Amino acid sequence: MDPILRFLAVPLILLTATAHADVAGECAYRRLRIAGSYESCRLKSHVASLVEGTAVDGRRCDERYRSRWSSSSYAGSSCTAGFDGPQVEGLVSDSTSMLVTYLSGDAGALCEERDFRATGQTVSYGAGDDADLQVAGAQSFVDNGDGTVTDTRLGLQWEKKFGCSVYSGSECSSEEGSCGDPHDGNNFYSWSSTATAYDGTVVTVLLEQLNHRCSNDSSIACSSDADCAQAGGACGFAGHRDWRLPNVKEARSIVDLSQSPYSVAPALLTDGCDRGSTWTSTSYAEDPQQAWFLHTQAGGAVDTIGKSAFFAARAVRGGR
Secondary structure (H helix, E strand, C coil): CCHHHHHHCHHHHHHCCCCCCCHHHHHHHHHHHHHHHHHHHHHHHHHHHHHHCCCCCCHHHHHHHHHHHHCCCCCCHHHHCCCCHHHHHHHHHHHHHHHHHHHCCCCHHHHCCCCCECCCCCCCCCCCCHHHHCCCECCCEEECCCCEEEECCCCEEEECCECCCCCCCEECCCCCHHHHCCCECCEEEECCCCCCCCCCHHHHHHHHHHHCEECCEEEEECCCHHHHCCCCCCECHHHCCCCECCCHHHHHCCECCCCCCCCECHHHCECCECCCEEEEEEECCCCCCEEEEEEHHHCCEEEEEECCCEEECCCEEECC
């Protein structure tokens, strides 16, 4: 079977899972049933968006899934223990996007290399140059209106930053001051606090805020939507708890060389500018005490630096 079709068959298999008599089998069946129901709901939300001509809204599906996954009466606390609910949510969401893309006739998009993207240049200076040939897949970014931007070609959802200033910034070692706002474009974070391990403030401050704070009030810690009942909204930025730092190839996918002096897709520019240097999650193979960063003021070049340095960071989720 074609690898793509084999992967896309997974959600269909989930929907046809059958119960087993033994305890382990019963738990597996319950987990698959929750995931299958979630997949079906997500697909229906895509259908609704096509019929109504509106943006895809899967929030109802997300809330129902989280409630069922955490409900001992539905799934059995012993059945879901040890399984990462947000990770399962991300996998189902990603596979749904892939299935929709494939069935829309755009199967080629699933096979493209992540770093083989259009540069964004549209002004040609002669036959055969980049802008004239346009050989790579065009960039396509959509502002979701909730502080996030989606790359519809790669399935990546990016965090937007605000309040960018090229002259000042705050090194975040805690959530004090401006560091209390994870979307402040002037905040800088470390990759590591122990030279090599991925345990710096980009993890303990930024990602902690995005994944474990109420979407309507980042000062309230949460592990489920129920924890945010008083503040309203969901647990996790924009209703998601699988935000992460992009790898070096994902980071380069937002580079737009039609822009200057900041080579970033316009939808992601922060108040007209960008911090210039932002972390990726990729370590430097030759020296594990260093990690790769993206330099948007140098045409999207990448370089390495010691992990204890403080750089800006932009979170991402999803991907195909």
